[in-house]
Amino acid sequence: xxxxxxxxxxxxxxxxxxxxxxxxxxxxxxxxxxxxxxxxxxxxxxxxxxxxxxxxxxxxxxxxxxxxxxxxxxxxxxxxxxxxxxxxxxxxxxxxxxxxxxxxxxxxxxxxxxxxxxxxxxxxxxxxxxxxxxxxxxxxxxxxxxxxxxxxxxxxxxxxxxxxxxxxxxxxxxxxxxxxxxxxxxxxxxxxxxxxxxxxxxxxxxxxxxxxxxxxxxxxxxxxxxxxxxxxxxxxxxxxxxxxxxxxxxxxxxxxxxxxxxxxxxxxxxxxxxxxxxxxxxxxxxxxxxxxxxxxxxxxxxxxxxxxxxxxxxxxxxxx
Amino acid sequence: xxxxxxxxxxxxxxxxxxxxxxxxxxxxxxxxxxxxxxxxxxxxxxxxxxxxxxxxxxxxxxxxxxxxxxxxxxxxxxxxxxxxxxxxxxxxxxxxxxxxxxxxxxxxxxxxxxxxxxxxxxxxxxxxxxxxxxxxxxxxxxxxxxxxxxxxxxxxxxxxxxxxxxxxxxxxxxxxxxxxxxxxxxxxxxxxxxxxxxxxxxxxxxxxxxxxxxxxxxxxxxxxxxxxxxxxxxxxxxxxxxxxxxxxxxxxxxxxxxxxxxxxxxxxxxxxxxxxxxxxxxxxxxxxxxxxxxxxxxxxxxxxxxxxxxxxxxxxxxxxxxxxxxxxxxxxxxxxxxxxxxxxxxxxxxxxxxxxxxxxxxxxxxxxxxxxxxxxxxxxxxxxxxxxxxxxxxxxxxxxxxxxxxxxxxxxxxxxxxxxxxxxxxxxxxxxxxxxxxxxxxxxxxxxxxxxxxxxxxxxxxxxxxxxxxxxxxxxxxxxxxxxxxxxxxxxxxxxxxxxxxxxxxxxxxxxxxxxxxxxxxxxxxxxxxxxxxxxxxxxxxxxxxxxxxxxxxxxxxxxxxxxxxxxxxxxxxxxxxxxxxxxxxxxxxxxxxxxxxxxxxxxxxxxxxxxxxxxxxxxxxxxxxxxxxxxxxxxxxxxxxxxxxxxxxx
Numbered sequence: 001x002x003x004x005x006x007x008x009x010x011x012x013x014x015x016x017x018x019x020x021x022x023x024x025x026x027x028x029x030x031x032x033x034x035x036x037x038x039x040x041x042x043x044x045x046x047x048x049x050x051x052x053x054x055x056x057x058x059x060x061x062x063x064x065x066x067x068x069x070x071x072x073x074x075x076x077x078x079x080x081x082x083x084x085x086x087x088x089x090x091x092x093x094x095x096x097x098x099x100x101x102x103x104x105x106x107x108x109x110x111x112x113x114x115x116x117x118x119x120x121x122x123x124x125x126x127x128x129x130x131x132x133x134x135x136x137x138x139x140x141x142x143x144x145x146x147x148x149x150x151x152x153x154x155x156x157x158x159x160x161x162x163x164x165x166x167x168x169x170x171x172x173x174x175x176x177x178x179x180x181x182x183x184x185x186x187x188x189x190x191x192x193x194x195x196x197x198x199x200x201x202x203x204x205x206x207x208x209x210x211x212x213x214x215x216x217x218x219x220x221x222x223x224x225x226x227x228x229x230x231x232x233x234x235x236x237x238x239x240x241x242x243x244x245x246x247x248x249x250x251x252x253x254x255x256x257x258x259x260x261x262x263x264x265x266x267x268x269x270x271x272x273x274x275x276x277x278x279x280x281x282x283x284x285x286x287x288x289x290x291x292x293x294x295x296x297x298x299x300x301x302x303x304x305x306x307x308x309x310x311x312x313x314x315x316x317x318x319x320x
Numbered sequence: 321x322x323x324x325x326x327x328x329x330x331x332x333x334x335x336x337x338x339x340x341x342x343x344x345x346x347x348x349x350x351x352x353x354x355x356x357x358x359x360x361x362x363x364x365x366x367x368x369x370x371x372x373x374x375x376x377x378x379x380x381x382x383x384x385x386x387x388x389x390x391x392x393x394x395x396x397x398x399x400x401x402x403x404x405x406x407x408x409x410x411x412x413x414x415x416x417x418x419x420x421x422x423x424x425x426x427x428x429x430x431x432x433x434x435x436x437x438x439x440x441x442x443x444x445x446x447x448x449x450x451x452x453x454x455x456x457x458x459x460x461x462x463x464x465x466x467x468x469x470x471x472x473x474x475x476x477x478x479x480x481x482x483x484x485x486x487x488x489x490x491x492x493x494x495x496x497x498x499x500x501x502x503x504x505x506x507x508x509x510x511x512x513x514x515x516x517x518x519x520x521x522x523x524x525x526x527x528x529x530x531x532x533x534x535x536x537x538x539x540x541x542x543x544x545x546x547x548x549x550x551x552x553x554x555x556x557x558x559x560x561x562x563x564x565x566x567x568x569x570x571x572x573x574x575x576x577x578x579x580x581x582x583x584x585x586x587x588x589x590x591x592x593x594x595x596x597x598x599x600x601x602x603x604x605x606x607x608x609x610x611x612x613x614x615x616x617x618x619x620x621x622x623x624x625x626x627x628x629x630x631x632x633x634x635x636x637x638x639x640x641x642x643x644x645x646x647x648x649x650x651x652x653x654x655x656x657x658x659x660x661x662x663x664x665x666x667x668x669x670x671x672x673x674x675x676x677x678x679x680x681x682x683x684x685x686x687x688x689x690x691x692x693x694x695x696x697x698x699x700x701x702x703x704x705x706x707x708x709x710x711x712x713x714x715x716x717x718x719x720x721x722x723x724x725x726x727x728x729x730x731x732x733x734x735x736x737x738x739x740x741x742x743x744x745x746x747x748x749x750x751x752x753x754x755x756x757x758x759x760x761x762x763x764x765x766x767x768x769x770x771x772x773x774x775x776x777x778x779x780x781x782x783x784x785x786x787x788x789x790x791x792x793x794x795x796x797x798x799x800x801x802x803x804x805x806x807x808x809x810x811x812x813x814x815x816x817x818x819x820x821x822x823x824x825x826x827x828x829x830x831x832x833x834x835x836x837x838x839x840x841x842x843x844x845x846x847x848x849x850x851x852x853x854x855x856x857x858x859x860x861x862x863x864x865x866x867x868x869x870x871x872x873x874x875x876x877x878x879x880x881x882x883x884x885x886x887x888x889x890x891x892x893x894x895x896x897x898x899x900x901x902x903x904x905x906x907x908x909x910x911x912x913x914x915x916x917x918x919x920x921x922x923x924x925x926x927x928x929x930x931x932x933x934x935x936x937x938x939x940x941x942x943x944x945x946x947x948x949x950x951x952x953x954x955x956x957x958x959x960x961x962x963x964x965x966x967x968x969x970x971x
Contacts, residue, residue, distance in 0.1 A: 041423045048427045052434040057499055060634050062841040063437040063446055067453070069492035071430060073485030074457065076873070077880060081481065084884050121465050135467045167477055168457070169423060169464040 022156070022180035026092035026112065029162065033175045034086050036079060042170035045075060078168040085119050085164045086173045093181035094142060098310070100275075105149040105183035107157045112140045121166040127159060152187040152271065152314045156180075186310045190272035195280050198255045219243040227302045229285055254299055255281060257309070258291035271313050278313070282306040292316055323422055327463035328365050330474060331422055332358070334455035335409065338429045341436055341448070342406045347391030350403065353384060357410035364414075372414050381411055402435045422463050429456050443836050454478055487876045495869040497862055498845040516600035517555050517746050517767055521566040523704075523711050523725055530702050530723070532764035535598055536748055537606060538834050540759040542592040546608075548750050550644040552770065552782060553606035553762060555747035557623040559658045563666030564711045566729060566744055569623075569658065584610055584624070584779070586643035596637045596837060603627045606747050606762075608642035609782065615639060622655070623743070624780075637842050648779030651741060659741030659774060667712040667733060674737025682740045682775050686783060689734045693727065694788045696720070700727075727785040728769040741774040745782070756824070757831035894958065895947045898965050902940050905968045909933075919944055933968070940964045 027033070038046070049068050056064035094108025111134075113119050119136045124143055134143050149155050163174035219232055222242035232243040257277045262270045274290065281288040282301070289299035290309045294316070297309055336358060343351050357380070363369040372380070384407035385395070392400035409428050416422055433449045433456075458478035465474075516536060537553075558566035590612045597605060605618060605626040614620045615638060619627050626640075651659070662671070673692075677685045699721040707714045712733045715726045722730075728744050735742035749768035751760035770784040849858065857864040903913050903922075911929060913922045923941035927934040943961040946952035 041420065044424070045427060048431055052431060055434060055438075059438055060844060061434075061437050061441065062843055063441045063449070064434045065496070066446075066489060066493055066840070067430070067434050067437065067449070069489040069496065070453065070482070070485055072492060073488030074481055076488060076877065077481055077484040080877065080881050080884055087885075120469070121467065133466055135465075135469075166464055167461045167481065169419065169460065 022178040024093070025179045025181075026090045026110070027177055027179065029086055029089045029091065029175045031087060033177075034083060034173055035175065036083050036171055036173040038170060039165060039172045042075070045071075045170050049075070074168070075170055078170055081167050082164060082171045082173045085122070085166050086162065086175060088115065089113060089119065089122075089136070089162065091162060091177055091179065093179040096181060096183035098184040098186055098307075098314070099149050100186045101149055101152050101188040103149055104146040105155050105185065107145045107147070107181060107183060109143045109145060109160075109179070110140055111136045111143060111162075113138050119164070121164055123161075123163045123165075125161045125163060147183075149183065149185040152185050152268075152316075153318065154182045154315070155185050156182040184311060184314050186314045187268065187271040187275045189276040189279055190269065192273065192276065193280065195255070195277055195284075195286075196257065196261050219245060227285055255286055255288040256291055256299070257281065257288055259293055260291065267317070271316055275310065275313050278306060278309045323416065323419060323463065324466045324468055325365065326468050326471065326474075327422065327459065327465070328416070330455070330459035330462040330471075331416075331425065332361055332365065332413070334452060334459040335413070335425065335429055337452045337455050338432050339406055339409065341445070342402060342432065345399075345439065346403055346406065347387065350384075350387050350391065350407065353387060354406060354410045357413060361413040361416075371417075377411065377414060380414070384408075384411060398435065398438050402432065402438075405432050405435065419463060423460065426456050426460050426463075441841055443833065446836075446840075454482060457482060484880045488873055491869060491872040491876065493843070494848070494851060495865050495872070497865060498843075498848050500845045516598075516602065516764065517748075519556050519568060519602065521558055521725055521729070521744065521746060521769060522564055523707055523715070523722075523729060530765055530767070534764045535830070536600075536762050536764050536766065537595055537597040538759050538761055538837075539596075539608075539751060540594045545753055545760060546591060546644055549787075550608075551750050551760075552609045552745075552768075552784075553748040553751075554609050554611075554624060554626075554745055555604050555606050556745075557621075557625055557772075558744040558746065559623075560661060561663060561729075561733075563663045564707075564709060584643070584646045584648045586612065587645040587647060588643060590641040590643055592639070592641045594637055594639050596635060596834070596842060597632060599632050599634050599636075601631050601633060603629075603631060605632075605638055605640075607640055608644065610643055610646050610648075612641040612643050634844075635837055635842055636844070637838065637847065651774050651779075656741050656774075659743055660736050660739065662733065662736050667710050669710075669713045670716055670730070670733050671737040673716070674734045677734075678738045680738075682773070685735065685738045685740050686773055686775075686781075689731055689738075690783070690785060690788050692734075693731075693785050694790065698722070698727075698789055698793065700786060700789045700794045724786040725769040727789075728771050731771045731783065731785040735771070735773050743772050745770055745772055749784075754827045754831050754834075756827045757834065759831075759834060761830055761834075895944065895954070895961065898958075898961050899940075899944045899948075902944075902965045902968065905965070905970065906937075908970065936964060936968060940968075 049071055052064060052068045052071075055061070056068055090110075090112035092110040092112065094110050096105065096107050099105050109124060111122070113136045116138050118138065122134060122136055124132045124134075124145055126145060126147065128147075130146075132143055132145065134141070145157065145160060147155065147157065157179060159176055159178045161174045161176050163172055165172050219235070220243065222231060222244045226244045230245045232245050235241065235243050257274055259270060259274070262273050265273065274292075278288070278290065282303075282305070285301065287299045287301040288305070288309075290297040290312060292312060295312055297305075297312060300308075339354060339358070343354055346354070360369070360372075364371060385404070388395060388400060388403045388407060392403065394400050395404055405428065409425060409432065412421065412425050412428070416425065430453070433452055436445065436449055454475070455478075458474040461477050461481075462468075462471075462474045556568050559569050560567045591608070593608065595605070595607070605628055607626045610624050611620055611626050614626065617629065618638070619629070621627060677688050680688060697720055700723070701721045702723060704715075704722045704726060705719045707719070712730050715722050716730050725746075732742040732744050746767070746769045748762050748766040749770070750766055751762040753760050768786075770782060770786070772780045772782055774780050852858045852865055855868070857868055860867070899919070906913070906926060909930065911926045917925070919941050923937050926937050930937070940961065943952070943957050943964065947954060947957050947961065
């Protein structure tokens with residue numbers, strides 16, 4: 001919720017021009033946040049009214065007076081309509097799916113409208129000029145802003161505006177917003193394919209049951225994150241519960257995707273290669289670990305391992 | 321094309337409605353031109369035809385401008401201007417690309433609507449053009465809503481906007497400062513004044529008006545309407561004659577009188593009335609004889625004409641007063657000379673007849689002349705025969721058939737011949753009272769000419785020689801009624817019911833028109849001043865009016881804002897509302913629900929902190945959860961929730 005502003009803050013030019021910094025949201029667009037000014041068409045409208053008014057005065061034409069006053073009333077009333085179309089809207093940040101560098105980062109923006117009426121023709125606008133226009137019926141609706149993600153790391157959405165010109169286009173009400181939401185950008189996977197060879201593993205806890213692929217050894221209860229390929233589906237079909245098959249075989253072999261395996265490459269190129277390896281190993285359903293200069297991730301498999309590794313690559317060099 | 325399709329269709333429809341009345345006035349060759357362009361646009365929108373290229377557009381523009389020039393010989397002035405605007409509007413449709421273009425077209429459309437009012441301001445036109453404003457507004461809403469929705473939504477939204485704008489319009493209409501005169505010269509052709517009484521009379525020209533049912537003016541009396549034989553509406557007074565044609569003393573614009581305004585001695589109460597005169601592009605105002613108090617912008621001449629300093633180019637209302645019985649003063653020598661002037665060598669037979677009476681006393685001369693008209697076979701007719709140079713002689717002795725002007729001119733000639741000072745007064749006589757509203761309609765067909773003679777003991781006296789013609793010698797029924805009744809002739813006689821109803825309808829329509837003229841079209845700086853005076857704001861000058869205007873508009877906006885913002889401020893679900901009230905009350909007791917707390921978790925925490933309220937909290941939470949998430953029957957559970965919440969302590 002918006003914190004109350006002091007009078008000085010409320011009227012500062014900087015707030016008008018730049019907004020008031022990133023906020024976690026949801027942000028309710030109250031009257032302190034919604035600005036309104038005539039559009040260029042609105043100014044033209046004013047000029048046309050003035051011309052009609054001069055004509056009405058000159059020809060002492062009662063109905064021309066009536067028309068110009070009716071239109072002036074229309075303009076004034078439309079201030080309230082345009083402003084109301086934005087006022088009271090709640091904007092909240094959605095969860096951004098991670099993307100690879102070079103892709104478009106997508107930022108879901110939740111628009112909650114609790115008036116019971118549709119708010120037509122709202123525009124979400126990014127500083128680069130891209131606009132998304134949508135009608136927001138009563139309830140919560142999601143819009144999406146997208147930004148190019150040129151490099152790995154965290155990509156902040158930054159400032160955007162919610163604006164509307166509805167109903168007459170003579171005025172534009174807008175509210176500059178900055179939600180603290182960012183999108184995780186993984187390094188772009190390098191084009192080269194092929195995994196490094198597996199290495200003889202260190203004794204992994206002396207366990208007989210290293211997690212490999214080849215020979216089924218036992219069943220254990222399913223944990224979230226286990227690969228669906230290894231679920232014992234027959235047991236599921238017999239309604240005996242979810243079990244994960246465990247395999248023996250490669251217990252001696254461990255696949256370590258290591259920074260050290262790529263000497264001579266620049267940092268980003270190394271991260272790209274590592275990224276490609278993680279994707280390949282994951283696609284092959286292998287168990288793999290990741291070694292970075294500042295961090296090691298123990299071998300594992302499945303979507304959670306993949307996410308952990310890619311996240312480490314994305315944020316390499318940053319303090320978490 | 322990034323314009324929403326339904327927005328384009330609305331735009332086209334609205335523009336067609338705006339252009340329709342314009343088209344009817346355009347030169348004939350422009351009508352197919354405009355229709356073709358509109359049709360082309362329709363084909364673009366419906367059939368996906370391409371927009372025309374630049375050379376073609378240029379060619380079309382040149383053709384359009386040429387066609388306007390051909391029709392009006394100019395591009396300026398209201399008529400040519402409106403035609404040019406219509407042409408440009410149609411052309412602009414063919415290069416409609418962006419929202420900006422479309423909005424410009426709509427603004428031009430509004431401008432064209434305003435231009436249409438220059439030509440006609442009747443109720444019908446007003447209503448039709450208001451309708452086109454609604455369409456244009458709906459088109460604007462549709463254009464600004466790319467996602468699109470049902471067509472009636474746009475109409476409803478535009479209607480709502482206009483309804484809310486209406487009170488603002490009224491405030492501005494009443495209080496926006498009105499200026500008395502034009503800002504720049506009005507082109508001559510801007511005004512189409514109707515035919516009215518002219519500033520001179522040749523025998524035969526009032527007859528032209530006899531068949532015209534156009535309204536000359538309307539009158540509203542403060543008290544009872546005077547009897548018909550007193551309703552003489554005084555216009556130009558004619559003194560100078562060449563035997564055929566009669567002129568006022570000086571024909572100049574604005575007319576000036578050579579002497580001091582004459583006084584008159586009233587012999588009765590002044591009668592107050594308001595006269596709303598249709599524009600006739602002349603200076604005179606037809607006042608009831610004789611005008612008493614003279615409003616500031618009018619002057620009273622020595623022959624009792626009320627004159628406006630400018631030509632009347634717009635309908636105007638005058639607050640006047642009259643003494644219907646009066647006595648005027650002495651006759652200055654110069655006036656006497658003019659009142660006896662006759663052309664030498666003309667109308668010799670008439671002068672011979674008059675000479676026979678010249679030994680009588682002046683009052684007897686008047687009586688003798690009236691008796692002559694009454695007793696000899698004179699006919700009153702709307703179709704008098706054409707007369708030659710000695711017109712009065714031919715009328716008096718040969719044709720003996722004439723209209724009011726013949727009688728007035730003949731009578732004055734006789735008086736002058738017999739040595740009695742006399743003059744002709746033109747104007748209107750009588751009027752029909754509208755039975756549905758309290759006012760009198762005076763139509764052009766009431767145009768009349770009568771005489772005035774100057775007698776030693778009474779001053780100027782009105783004599784209407786036409787009125788002495790016996791009923792049997794009046795050709796038409798309506799003419800017979802003319803001088804004898806002010807009430808509607810048709811309602812007195814038992815006519816067919818259809819005629820009667822038609823008459824009623826006609827009076828109703830005229831009453832409506834009169835109200836429209838009085839309160840809408842006739843609202844000018846004078847009436848505004850009156851209103852401000854009545855509101856007690858006049859002494860504060862324009863600042864008072866401006867403050868009042870701002871306050872009234874502010875009030876209207878406040879009401880509109882409240883109406884707009886009240887909607888949907890509260891959640892509609894009564895369960896949620898009750899739960900919010902419960903949270904609000906607990907908050908006042910120091911128990912604030914954290915955003916992450918569900919109702920059950922909050923209840924557990926609250927019960928621990930306020931054991932005294934625990935039963936209530938438990939009950940409310942259970943009911944809320946059951947109502948909102950469970951399958952509780954709201955008919956029974958909702959009232960229980962309401963009671964439980966209302967029993968919570970306030971603080």
